[in-house]
Amino acid sequence: MTTHNDAVTEMSDEQAWELLSGTVFGRLAVSVDDMPEIFPLNVHVDGRTILLRTAEGTKLSSLAVNERVCFETDAFTSRVGWSVIAKGAAHILTGTDEIQEADRAPLRPWIPTLKTVYVRIAVDEISGRRFRIGPEPERVVN
Template sequence: MTTHNDSVTEMSEAQAWELLSGTVFGRLAVSVDNQPEIFPLNVHVDDRTILLRTAEGTKLSSLAVNERVCFETDAFTSRVGWSVIAKGSAHILTGTDEIAEADQAPLRPWIPTLKTIYVRITVDEISGRRFTIGPEPDRVIS
């Protein structure tokens, strides 16, 4: 664990996985044709992978063209916060067995839309930071 100063601390990989494993919401960042897109979504973290559901649209089209993604989740109070970033490859589930397994996960759409397509992100890089929230320090003018 590395401390940048008193207010920012880098997490160990194990700490980042622990927080990621407890999350149900985050943001998925993708890039297609050199244009970034970001999507808020609910997820289920299982066996060091991130499972999500989606429907036809920009998100799915983006994943079909470029499987490299970044997922970010965070939380904060008035005093502390944290952020975890997981980078990896997204794969649209197509096999009967893998879809049946995904159907058993506690992952349901939060809004009343039909989302029948599962995507699993295999994470190959994870990092996290903890923050102590407070006022900006005084500037030193020389």
């Protein structure tokens, strides 16, 4: 589907998954007690799930209270851009087998901090849009 004279184009789920699968950075949105928070983080997309690492703190506490999350990633140049949003349930990994599997993923902290907790987001809804970058159209005044 295309809107705004081809300036915004909605992607198919497969197109959105393809772009999401190639990303390593995005933003995680959570909400607890009607207070939204957003966290930048690096990730690894594994099949139809998103794997992240974290430490004790606000993000982990939020996930323990409300598993429903939204992950967004995007990219742009001077001519085009895109955004993919994935919604789902976050599960803090606790089992030995699932932690060992996560340890084998190519996911390492980007900053020198210890992040010992793995979280896997089971995506149940995905959407994406492509944007054609350009000047604002002339306004029509009647």
